[in-house]
Amino acid sequence: MDYAEKIHEISGTFPSKELYNLQSQINRASDSIALNISEGATGNSNLEFRKFLGYSIRSIAEVVCCLFKAKRRNYISEETFNSLYSEAFILMNRTAALKNSIKTNDNRQST
Secondary structure, eight states, X not given: OHHHXXXXXXXXXXXXXXXXXXXXXXXXXXXXXXXXXXXXXXXXXXHHHHHHHXXXXXXXXXXXXXXXXXXXXXXXXXXXXXHHHHHHHHHHHHHHXXXXXXXXXXXXXXX
C-alpha cells in the first residue's frame, strides 16, 4: 500500500495531458497490487489466493512498464526511476515468494 502512495505522489507531477493516460494507468496498476492480495486472501482456497497473487505480480510489472514510459518522456528523473524500480523488484520477489509458499492442495473452508 505504501508503494502505491509513492506512485500516486510521483504521478501527480506528470503533465496534465497524461491525466487520463499514463497517470491514470500507473495509479490503477499500483492500487491493484494491494487490492488483488486483499481480494485473494479472502477467498475460499489456496489456489484462488495464488491466482490473485499472480494478478498482483502482473500489476507490479505494469507499474514498472509505466515507470519506463515516464522516464523516457522525462516525467521522472533517473534517480526517481531507479528508486521506484528497485522497490518494485523487491515487492515482486516477495510476492512471488509468498505465492510459491502457498500449497494448492490444502483448500481453506469458508466460515
